[in-house]
Amino acid sequence: MSPEQRGEEAARILSSPLWEEAWSAFDAATLEEWEGTLAEQTEIRERLWRMRHAAREVREMLENMITEGKEAIRARGNQPGNG
Numbered sequence: 001m002s003p004e005q006r007g008e009e010a011a012r013i014l015s016s017p018l019w020e021e022a023w024s025a026f027d028a029a030t031l032e033e034w035e036g037t038l039a040e041q042t043e044i045r046e047r048l049w050r051m052r053h054a055a056r057e058v059r060e061m062l063e064n065m066i067t068e069g070k071e072a073i074r075a076r077g078n079q080p081g082n083g
Contacts, residue, residue, distance in 0.1 A: 007069010010062040026055060
């Protein structure tokens with residue numbers, strides 16, 4: 001898959017209403033669960049932190065794919081003979 005195609009697909013995923021619904025539900029559920037833990041429940045709190053951190057990394061990876069796709073499209077447009 002080309003960078004352009006990956007960028008377009010990542011943009012489609014991130015703009016999907018289902019993605020937003022799933023992201024919001026996950027974010028709210030893990031935050032609520034974390035807020036309901038006691039300070040001494042370190043294993044549970046740590047697991048929830050790692051889950052939230054990993055989810056943010058996935059989102060950032062998709063956002064980076066969008067950026068890379070846009071840059072590839074822009075670079076292709078700036079090549080001699082394209083314009």
